Amino acid sequence: MMAATVIPHSPVPVREPILELEGIEKSFPGVRALADARLSIAPGEVVALVGENGAGKSTIVKILTGIYQPDAGSLRIDDQPVHLESTQDAWKQGIAAIHQETVAFDELSVAENIFLGHHPRRDGPWWRGGGLVDWAAMRSRARELLAQLEADIDPDTPLKALSVAQKHIVEIAKALSHEARILIMDEPTASLSQREIHDLYRIVAGLKRAGTGILFISHKFDEIFDLCDRYVVMRDGHYVSEGWIADVDSDQLVSMMVGRTLTQVFPRVDTVPGEEVLRVERLGNPTEFDDVSFALRRGEILGFYGLVGAGRSEVMKALFGITRPTRGKVLINGREVQIANPEQAAANRLVYVPEDRQVAGAVLGMSIKDNLTLPSLARLFPNGILDDAKERALTREYGLRLVVKAASWDQLLSELSGGNQQKVVIGKWLATRPDIIILDEPTKGIDIGSKAAVHAFMSELVQQGLAVILVSSELPEVMGMSDRILVMHEGRVRAEFDRSTMSAEAIVTAASGSH
Known part of the structure; x- marks a missing residue:
């Protein structure tokens, strides 16, 4: 991964902030979402906003983008107080956001998505076409913005033809089209491959050089330490602490986030697996996966690892009856079953927690x-x-x-x-x-405290005799929690490791197809 820019140790920002939040409060019926929240962002600075789910991060983002208005406190831009009554007000102030789930229109072109709501218009009187959309100018400007991001995307391409990573780039171009000085990135890498994450790092570095202030929200500590200059910690709606990333380590951040030390993120308890509860024999679907075979026992966590597009989720959806395999057998408790829909899967005590x-x-x-x-x-x-x-x-x-x-x-x-x-x-x-539960990316997009709670509960489940299939793109998670790991590449199982033989290097090698 790209290394973060070295930041000088200093108690104050090097530049005057573009944006400042002070004493922000926000309540909803029965819930106080924010109490005395505060943060600042300077030009060319990446600030990590960290905290557990429910800490108030999303509420801060909605206040900054004009979706919510605070009950108390102040928001200042360039040291001038502002009131954001709508998303349009935020755009006018140079604030734009890129969310984990992109909000876009698949049937429209890239250029139309970039300039949605503020299309370039022709000058002149209406009888000469004045006021109409200037399509040539829109395509030209979209091409300039994409080139600025070093993205090889045709502005006329329908958005639905792009990958998730390319759609994120379009969202960044949209933000730049509003001349955004402050860019909020909310879990931007949750659905990206490692190569696509590296491309995003490059884009963030370019935005920093251009003087854009970035508020970065991520539950992945490696990204925070690679990309961010400063951190602001929230807990239960309250401001806790802030400082330079270079002055803290992950354990210190976790302690500030959760108010305690998390000594064990992967609390795997050794169990003795019982009888076989699930057997899959040569399961296949010609467009998604083929020749997938494995067995699962009670009291066991079986991990599935692979890169994006390896076919892991497709296998799980077939087991749960969301899709239909064209070949192979599934046996539950020694009896062959035909699962045509999720209701039949649940009746056979097999359930699936989806990624999305x-x-x-x-x-x-x-x-x-x-x-x-x-x-x-x-x-x-x-x-x-x-x-x-x-x-x-x-x-x-x-x-x-x-x-x-x-x-x-x-x-x-x-x-x-x-x-x-x-x-x-x-x-x-x-x-x-259930007897069998499939957990597909169960901790995707959730904070480290919630991850530890989910992992602890998984250990409790296997102690009670449940059989667990864990599908995860996070190598530490799948290694920390699994008794065995199956590695998939291009729709096939390429390798199997047990706890005594698994290593990060061997697993990644198999996932890349080099094994």
Whole structure:
């Protein structure tokens, strides 16, 4: 990875800040999201905003982008007080954001997405075409912005034809089209490959040289230490600390974030695996994966590792009945099963927690309680009569076990942080009391404290005899939690390692196809 610029040790920013937040407070019904939050960003500086899910980071971003207005406190740009009543106000002040999930229009071209809402217009009276979109100017300017980012993307290309990484670059170009002086990057690398992450590092370095101030939000500490100059720590809506990245290590940051020392992020407890619960024999789909075979035992965590596009998630979706394999067999407890849909998978006590929790794993407009009990309704209420007390008891059991932070169990899932949403998605399937649970990137986009809680719960599950398949792109996670690891490359299993033989170098070599 690209090394961060060396930052001089100093108690104050080298330059006067572009942006300053002071004493910001924000409350919602039953929840105080921010209390005395503050931060500053100087030109050409990358500031890491760190904290657990629920620390207030997302609320700060929404205040900076005009989606929320603070209840108290001040926001200053160039030492002048400003009030941001809308996203358009934020754009006018030179503030733009790139989110983990890009908000764009796939059917429109790259140029149209970049200039959405502020298309270049022709000059002159209307009867000579004045006021109409100047398509030539828009394409030309889009080409200039993409060249500035060293991106080889045709402005006329439909957005749907681009990769996730290229869509992120288009979002950055969109921010530059607003002449953004302050760029907010919220988990920008969550869905990127290692090569694409390196390209993003290069772009960030270029933005720094151009004097853009960047607020960087990531749960990946290696990115924070590689890219950022300073840090600001939030906890439970409160400002905790700030300083130079060069003056701290990851343990110190974690301690500030969670208010305690996390001595064990991967609390794997050794267990003796029991009888075989799942066997997959030569499973294949001609367009996604082929000849995939493995076995899984009770009390075991089987890790699946591979680079983006290796076929890991596709195998899991086939096991859960989301897609249909064209060949191979699946045996559960020694009996061959035909799983045509997720309902049949759950009936066979096999469940799947998907990678994309917001689209495929949850109903954001429903409450925590309704999401947690949704897959269990037929078992809990066989006569179709809802028992509110029983439903709340089940919600309370798994909400507390997974330490879901919420004002109440009736709170909408959309109002929770990403980490707490993930806990609810995991909890709803655990509430069905499965024998086999597939966790696809279970800690993607969640903070280190929430990761430790999910990992501890995984260890608790295998101690109780559950069989776990862990799909993860994070090598420390898959090595720290798994009893065995299967490595996939281009749709095939290329290598298998147990705890006594696994090494980072060997796993990465196999994942790259060199094994």
